Amino acid sequence: MQVTSLSLEAFKEMDYWAVEKYKLSIELMMENAGLQLARLVAKKATQSSVVTIGVGNGNNGGGGLVAARRLAAWGFKVYLDVVVPITKDLPKTQLERALLFGAKEGIPETTDIWVDAYLGFSQRLPLSDAFAKSIGLANASSAFRISLDIPIGISKNGELSGFEADQVMTLAAPKTILEQLPSGIEVFVADLGIPKAVYRHFNVEMPDFSKNQLIAL
Numbered sequence: 173m174q175v176t177s178l179s180l181e182a183f184k185e186m187d188y189w190a191v192e193k194y195k196l197s198i199e200l201m202m203e204n205a206g207l208q209l210a211r212l213v214a215k216k217a218t219q220s221s222v223v224t225i226g227v228g229n230g231n232n233g234g235g236g237l238v239a240a241r242r243l244a245a246w247g248f249k250v251y252l253d254v255v256v257p258i259t260k261d262l263p264k265t266q267l268e269r270a271l272l273f274g275a276k277e278g279i280p281e282t283t284d285i286w287v288d289a290y291l292g293f294s295q296r297l298p299l300s301d302a303f304a305k306s307i308g309l310a311n312a313s314s315a316f317r318i319s320l321d322i323p324i325g326i327s328k329n330g331e332l333s334g335f336e337a338d339q340v341m342t343l344a345a346p347k348t349i350l351e352q353l354p355s356g357i358e359v360f361v362a363d364l365g366i367p368k369a370v371y372r373h374f375n376v377e378m379p380d381f382s383k384n385q386l387i388a389l
């Protein structure tokens with residue numbers, strides 16, 4: 173029987189398969205993720221909107237930084253909440269690019285749209301104080317909140333004690349952990365460019381990305 177959503181473990185395997193068998197690099201997938209995230213933010217934004225994108229030292233942060241670059245390129249005001257030093261090669265390159273494109277480091281006085289690209293599927297709980305502080309500021313603000321892939325602070329049973337997302341844009345396939353989020357949170361799935369054969373191999377139904385690469389669930 174085909175499933176419609178995946179455990180995080182199964183998704184990590186699917187991802188590994190796409191990289192190993194199809195030479196689909198993380199950087200390529202990150203570019204796809206970041207573009208769709210930027211589209212979702214831009215749908216919500218006006219040209220005067222202030223967007224803050226929170227990033228950690230991993231590929232979730234890397235996707236957020238691609239979105240920052242795309243949004244800055246389109247003329248939006250983009251700030252980066254860089255919570256920990258960005259030391260890994262790919263996120264570091266994405267940070268350099270985003271800054272060159274005009275994104276600024278720091279949390280502005282007011283934010284209209286706050287993006288959680290702090291941590292994704294490799295997050296471990298409890299969170300460090302630095303992440304907890306940023307989440308507190310985001311939740312206390314009047315910003316519209318969007319999480320990339322899975323919200324930071326989500327527990328194994330889907331309970332959310334972290335970033336209080338209004339929207340979640342998950343990658344490639346729906347994740348079971350998201351099914352237990354409070355109702356009212358809008359969930360989207362974005363295309364990473366993973367081929368249908370990989371979905372078939374993992375017995376998961378592929379969302380129909382042929383007409384639209386950002387699908388509301």
Ligand SMILES: NC(=O)C1=CN([C@@H]2O[C@H](COP(=O)(O)OP(=O)(O)OC[C@H]3O[C@@H](n4cnc5c(N)ncnc54)[C@H](O)[C@@H]3O)[C@@H](O)[C@H]2O)[C@@H](O)CC1
Nearest residue numbers: 187201202229230231232235291292293294295296299321
């Ligand atoms: N095909 C893919 O898998 C893609 C994944 N992307 C994103 O990459 C994410 C996974 O990336 P990563 O595996 O690099 O990891 P994350 O970005 O989830 O986390 C980054 C690092 O933070 C550290 N960390 C975990 N818990 C912490 C804590 N409590 N306090 C401080 N540091 C902590 C870990 O060392 C982890 O490696 C996905 O959720 C997804 O958003 C996309 O960027 C692109 C494509």
Ligand SMILES: [K+]
Nearest residue numbers: 288291320322
């Ligand atoms: K996230």
